[in-house]
Every structure is written in structure tokens, then in C-alpha cells.
Amino acid sequence: MQQGELISAIATAPGESGIGIIRISGKGAVDLAKRCFVPFSGKNISEYAPRQAVYGKVTGIDGQLIDEAICIIMPAPHSYTCEDVVEIQSHGGSVALREILELTYKLGARAAERGEFTKRAFLNGRLDLTQAQAVMDVIQAPTKASLKLATGHLSGHFSGKIREMRNDILALIAHLEASIDFPEDDIEDVAISETKAKAAELQGKIQKMLKSAHTGKILREGLKTAIIGKPNAGKSSIMNLLLREQRAIVTDVAGTTRDSIEETVNIGGVPLVLIDTAGIRETDDVVEKIGVERAKEYIDKASLILAVFDSSRRLDHEDEEIAELIRGNQVIALLNKSDLQAETSCDDVNALLASQNASDESIDNNLGISTIQVSAANGEGLEALEKAIQDIAYEGNNQEETADFVNDSRQAELLRQAEEFLQTATDTIESGMSEDFIVIDLRSAWEKLGEITGETVGEDIIDQIFKNFCLGK
Numbered sequence: 001m002q003q004g005e006l007i008s009a010i011a012t013a014p015g016e017s018g019i020g021i022i023r024i025s026g027k028g029a030v031d032l033a034k035r036c037f038v039p040f041s042g043k044n045i046s047e048y049a050p051r052q053a054v055y056g057k058v059t060g061i062d063g064q065l066i067d068e069a070i071c072i073i074m075p076a077p078h079s080y081t082c083e084d085v086v087e088i089q090s091h092g093g094s095v096a097l098r099e100i101l102e103l104t105y106k107l108g109a110r111a112a113e114r115g116e117f118t119k120r121a122f123l124n125g126r127l128d129l130t131q132a133q134a135v136m137d138v139i140q141a142p143t144k145a146s147l148k149l150a151t152g153h154l155s156g157h158f159s160g161k162i163r164e165m166r167n168d169i170l171a172l173i174a175h176l177e178a179s180i181d182f183p184e185d186d187i188e189d190v191a192i193s194e195t196k197a198k199a200a201e202l203q204g205k206i207q208k209m210l211k212s213a214h215t216g217k218i219l220r221e222g223l224k225t226a227i228i229g230k231p232n233a234g235k236s237s238i239m240n241l242l243l244r245e246q247r248a249i250v251t252d253v254a255g256t257t258r259d260s261i262e263e264t265v266n267i268g269g270v271p272l273v274l275i276d277t278a279g280i281r282e283t284d285d286v287v288e289k290i291g292v293e294r295a296k297e298y299i300d301k302a303s304l305i306l307a308v309f310d311s312s313r314r315l316d317h318e319d320e321e322i323a324e325l326i327r328g329n330q331v332i333a334l335l336n337k338s339d340l341q342a343e344t345s346c347d348d349v350n351a352l353l354a355s356q357n358a359s360d361e362s363i364d365n366n367l368g369i370s371t372i373q374v375s376a377a378n379g380e381g382l383e384a385l386e387k388a389i390q391d392i393a394y395e396g397n398n399q400e401e402t403a404d405f406v407n408d409s410r411q412a413e414l415l416r417q418a419e420e421f422l423q424t425a426t427d428t429i430e431s432g433m434s435e436d437f438i439v440i441d442l443r444s445a446w447e448k449l450g451e452i453t454g455e456t457v458g459e460d461i462i463d464q465i466f467k468n469f470c471l472g473k
């Protein structure tokens with residue numbers, strides 16, 4: 001196994017913590033450990049068995065103690081990167097970690113680039129590209145369902161499916177080539193009918209996978225959601241209810257301005273990214289205060305609108321204005337304040353939204369608007385809301401099959417292209433062209449699938465993918 005340049009990075013999150021880990025990989029890693037780590041036993045670190053945790057101290061060039069630590073040497077190829085890897089587990093103070101990192105630089109390592117450890121694991125064949133991509137998804141998974149998707153990819157379950165399809169295609173190619181080489185045997189007809197049947201079967205499989213891409217994207221990136229409604233309808237109460245009921249606030253991303261704060265909540269396993277939560281808290285009337293244009297922009301940013309109506313008041317022109325604004329969007333209408341005497345019913349809201357949708361013929365009236373009675377005051381209707389959100393996120397995909405979902409747009413695009421080549425192969429057969437042409441189409445499909453797992457992918461794409469990783473991974 002060829003070892004790359006010596007690289008090092010802090011692998012744990014910044015801030016104070018119990019321990020922090022510095023990871024070093026590449027040619028000379030073991031030597032570096034020998035020069036900066038002294039076991040308390042008095043032995044040399046290289047005398048220990050591979051992967052044994054050794055207690056000792058990290059000392060600087062001048063012999064000064066930097067910190068006490070555990071050092072583990074993982075010789076190639078049995079390490080994360082398949083290279084010699086050293087992990088130094090020190091106390092998790094940022095100064096201690098920085099000092100040790102600086103020391104590794106002085107001893108010949110250079111700063112690892114984003115995702116460089118995982119990139120090496122990929123280049124050395126330990127992980128395929130889908131698995132490597134999944135490493136980051138596991139780290140960033142916002143909900144349990146997202147984690148299930150990510151681990152399905154990391155474990156190789158997803159790439160196994162891709163590889164199976166590639167093997168099927170390869171077998172077809174082999175048969176067709178045999179029929180080209182031995183035209184006197186009558187394997188030709190068999191190979192062609194086999195190709196037609198198999199191509200259709202594979203297309204079916206790919207179409208099913210593509211259907212899951214929508215859900216995969218939501219589980220990975222979250223469903224961007226805007227809460228819209230007239231003043232006092234209960235927008236911020238609903239938002240607070242969602243924030244309270246969720247199992248954990250997973251992110252709290254503050255944008256550059258106060259009004260672009262987004263919070264992610266876990267609703268029935270679906271990560272809901274609530275857009276502009278600061279705006280909802282502080283603004284009484286979205287439309288009046290920020291203007292119709294801004295409100296439209298806000299709605300455009302969302303994939304799901306939670307439209308809040310006040311059931312204790314009659315629908316009025318403000319509600320109509322809201323209904324007009326959200327026309328054509330994926331909407332869940334919440335008829336709030338179900339604990340109070342009702343002045344407005346679900347039917348009234350449905351009628352309002354239907355009339356708004358019907359007034360624009362270009363819009364699909366079946367965009368699935370569901371109206372749910374809720375009470376932000378006592379939590380009534382929350383389960384129904386959770387179910388409605390799950391229905392939108394899973395859109396007919398089986399939750400049990402989460403590990404198989406396509407989870408990124410690059411994969412989806414490649415699957416789409418592979419499916420097209422399979423269709424072309426069938427068309428080529430139909431038009432009576434020779435086997436050589438069918439083989440060309442099949443080979444293209446095979447290559448497209450290979451780009452998903454990274455077997456046939458360009459360096460630029462690889463660089464692009466690992467650029468999005470965090471440092472130290």
C-alpha cells in the first residue's frame with residue numbers, strides 16, 4: 001500500500017471537552033509518534049502491539065510536557081485511511097490540542113485538507129464513493145431516520161444494490177459479445193431477448209430508486225418550511241409548540257441577519273427546517289410589515305407551507321390574501337385554536353384554498369392540501385400534523401426501506417442517465433441494429449452506475465465531493 005504525504009488534524013469538535021483527538025496519517029506517522037509521545041512505562045511507543053492504547057505524555061521539541069495522553073498506532077493497511085495512522089487522545093482543551101497539532105507540523109506533517117482522511121480511505125479502496133459520502137451524512141444526520149439512511153449508505157448496502165445492477169449489465173454484455181464472436185451458434189436470439197427483459201427489469205428498479213430521491217433529500221437536508229398566517233392566528237405559538245414537542249433541537253443556524261434564523265425540528269423523524277423563526281417571533285403581520293414581495297420570497301424559499309388560520313374568528317380578507325400568496329405551494333393548513341368556540345370550519349378553509357387554487361389553471365389542484373384542526377394551547381392535532389408531514393416527506397416510499405433511498409442529487413442524476421441508456425439499448429434492439437450498438441448503450445449505462453460508487457469517476461468530481469467535508473474527517 002502506497003502511503004501519502006504525512007497529514008494531521010484535530011478530529012474532534014472545537015471547544016472544551018473531556019478528550020480531544022489528533023489524527024495523523026501517512027508516511028512517517030509512526031516515526032512522528034515516536035518523536036513526540038513517551039509512554040509512562042518507559043518503553044518506546046513502537047514496542048507496543050498495533051492498535052493498543054498506550055498511556056503517556058506528549059512532549060514538545062524542547063522536551064517540555066504539553067499534555068498527558070493516550071496514543072494509538074494503527075499500522076497500514078488496518079486503519080481508516082489504509083495508511084499508517086496515529087491517534088493522540090489528549091485532554092479536550094483547545095490550547096492543548098492546538099499545541100499538539102503545531103508540534104505535528106514541526107515534526108513534518110502538514111495540515112490535512114477537508115475530508116482528506118476519508119478521501120484517502122476512498123482512494124485506497126476501503127470505502128467506495130457512496131460510502132465515503134455517507135460518512136459526512138452520518139455525522140450531520142438531523143434525525144434518527146436521517147441516520148438510518150446515512151448508515152444504509154455507509155454500510156455499503158446501497159452501493160451493493162448499484163453493484164448488483166452493474167453485474168447484471170456486465171453479464172448481458174458478455175452474452176451479447178459471445179453472440180458477436182460466435183455468430184454460427186444461435187445464442188444471438190437468446191442474448192437479445194434476455195437483454196430486453198433484463199433492461200426492463202433494471203429500469204423498473206432504477207425508477208423505484210429515483211422515486212425515493214425526494215424523501216432521501218428531505219431526510220438529509222431537511223424540509224424547508226415556512227409558517228404563514230395573519231396576525232394573532234397563532235404562528236409563533238405553533239412554532240413554539242413544534243420546538244417544544246420535538247425530541248431535540250438539532251441545529252440553530254444563525255444567518256448573517258437577524259431575520260434569517262433557521263431552526264431544525266424533528267417531527268416524526270422528518271427534519272423540518274423552519275425558515276425565519278426570528279421573523280415569526282417578532283413580526284405581527286408578515287405581509288404588512290415585510291411587504292408582499294418579501295413574503296413571497298419567504299414562501300418561495302420553502303418547500304412546505306404551514307398556513308395558520310384562527311378557528312375562533314371568521315375568515316376575512318387577510319386570510320384570503322394569505323391563501324392567494326401560498327397558491328400552488330405544498331401546504332398544510334392548520335386550523336388553530338380548536339380549544340375555543342369555532343367560527344370557522346375545516347370546510348371553510350378548504351373552500352378558501354380550493355377557490356384560490358382553482359383561479360389559476362396552470363396550477364395542479366391536487367397539490368395535496370390537507371387541513372388539520374390544532375390547538376397550540378393544548379397540543380391537540382399535533383399527531384395528525386406529524387402524520388401529514390411524514391406523508392409529504394415519504395410520498396409513498398416505504399419507511400422500512402429508508403436505507404435504500406437515493407440521498408443526493410448527483411446519484412439521482414446518474415441513475416436517471418443510466419436508465420436512459422437502458423431505454424436506448426431497448427430502442428436499439430427494436431430498431432434491429434446489431435449487437436455492437438446494443439453493447440455500446442449497455443456499457444454507457446454500466447459506466448453511469450459506476451460513477452455513483454466511484455469506480456468510473458473523474459478526479460474533479462471526487463475533489464468536489466470531499467471539499468464539503470469537515471476538517472479532520
Ligand code: GDP
Pocket residue numbers: 229230231232233234235236237238280283284336337338339340374375376377378
Ligand atoms: P401570531 O401573531 O400568529 O404569531 O400569533 P401568536 O402565536 O402570537 O398568538 C396570538 C394569540 O393567540 C396569543 O394570545 C396566543 O396565546 C393565542 N393563541 C395561539 N394559539 C392558541 C390556541 O391554540 N388556543 C388559544 N386559546 N389561544 C391561542
